[in-house]
Amino acid sequence: MSSYAAVLRTPHAARTFGAALLGRLSYGTVSLSLVLAVKDASGSFAVAGTDMALFGATSVVLSPARAALVDRHGPRRALVPMAALYAALLAALAWATARPGAPGALLGALVVTAGACTPPLGPAMRTLWSQLLPDRRMLQRAYSLDGVAEELLFVTGPLLVGVLVTYAEPAMGLAISAALVLVGTLGLVASPVPFPLRAARVGPKSSTPRTGPRPLARPVLAAACVGLCLGGLELLVVAFTEDLNRPGAVSWVLAALSAGSAVGGLANGAVSWRSSARTRLPAFCGALGLVLALAGLAPNAYVLAGTAALAGLFVAPALTTAYLIADETAAPGDRTKAGAWVNTAVNAGSSTGTAAAGLLAGSLPLAACFALTAAPALLAAVPILGANTGRAREGSRRLRPEPGP
CATH class of the missing domain: 1.20.1250.20 (MFS general substrate transporter like domains)
Structure with a gap:
């Protein structure tokens, strides 16, 4: 603290x-x-x-x-x-x-x-x-x-x-x-x-990377996937507790998710990470997706609440890291817009995830619905990890000494 x-x-x-x-x-x-x-x-x-x-x-x-x-x-x-x-x-x-x-x-x-x-x-x-x-x-x-x-x-x-x-x-x-x-x-x-203004940039071209579609797409994609998972999870929790004839347990499960997110967010901020934000983001997304996929196998509301708390540990760190990457890739005069894109992706993903879960819950078993809801977070880790691996290989080739005469 x-x-x-x-x-x-x-x-x-x-x-x-x-x-x-x-x-x-x-x-x-x-x-x-x-x-x-x-x-x-x-x-x-x-x-x-x-x-x-x-x-x-x-x-x-x-x-x-x-x-x-x-x-x-x-x-x-x-x-x-x-x-x-x-x-x-x-x-x-x-x-x-x-x-x-x-x-x-x-x-x-x-x-x-x-x-x-x-x-x-x-x-x-x-x-x-x-x-x-x-x-x-x-x-x-x-x-x-x-x-x-x-x-x-x-x-x-x-x-x-x-x-x-x-x-x-x-x-x-x-x-x-x-x-x-x-x-x-x-x-x-x-x-x-002082607030950095876009119109105030004058002089030679800055070395700070500008906000572009490709660099900003990574945190926005990850944020949208987290939103999809959260929106779908909320509706599936309602369906899960109704199947158990315990509708009142919804508030406790969602409270456990929020509590886990708060603990995870505070822990993430207190840790001095050695890995970069671009490396941590896919790891957080993958962990969130894995826990949500397992949540569909919970035998009762108590286990579901515990699983929701565990999933929450990765929600705030994932979103915080997405905001950090957006800030890093944005020019000083574009930081507010970059952060707003991440925020928009979370909210839009949440609404879409709720609608999609509503369609799935009426036609598939709940365990399958949880797995499909977790899929966006799991898939989000793949292209980001691939991009990081490619960047690391390119960097290793640059650092490799040139052959002598």
Whole structure:
């Protein structure tokens, strides 16, 4: 833990990180608040589910474009208008859903526009971490701490909403989400840490590798595969516990997954790895896939929970390492967009994995469904390992002495 204390003792780190977490707590509270508020206003779970899907789709798909604006114009000129518009739209949704009978078209328009304006506070904070901590080992610890804290926010947010709706209307959750994101964003942009701007690059060509499709494809592919596994696992856990007539065990299994991920993330950040991030990433993906494949053989919910905790040990390390590789391959003025691509891949993969598992669970045995859900992580390790092996062989040929005369 001393290594994490050293991260937070870095000048301006605790202040900047705290503001970013406050704003990102909004992402943990808004989803459940939105579903409950729209359902109360429309009287339909179908409308609530559709609006939530639209919100998630626009938020995820447009995330790299919004991050590119932050890279181009900086947090003050890009994040503040986004956060202000996003907060205003959430406040408008809170007003529209405060009474029943709100028009579905109005709710849908507000939801889609709000999703399109979601400020990329997570990618922006990771860019600031790379400015705060030029040392790669310290940056790994910061990314691990950031990832674990973000996961805890997504667990804490729905719990706070659950407490709130016992005393107030769900629309109040939307209003609180709006306040959180606005206050957190203003605190983040007030940080004195310099933000690397793409437009500020002048002079001769830098030796720093630019963000390109090939280098960035590796961490994005790995993140998408992890998302596919996680999305499929959540639905398969529901099916598994229903087969056992223990639907209440779902929360415990998923809590074990989150707990394992938190432990794995903290351990990954505390270790001073000798191997490179490009070597560790396929190893984490392969280990995650192997454990998930074995989860389908669990005889009861207790063993499944233990297996989920074991799988979680590799989730946060895999995602943290993917973010590190994206940061390494990005030019200084493209780091936010590179991190946003990884984040988009995780979220898109999770949604796709849930849909695919839903199709598989109705036609195949659960053990086979778990194995197929684990396949993306196992396959992700193959091309990345192949690329690393080829690079190592090329390096050995370069280092081999030339034959003498």
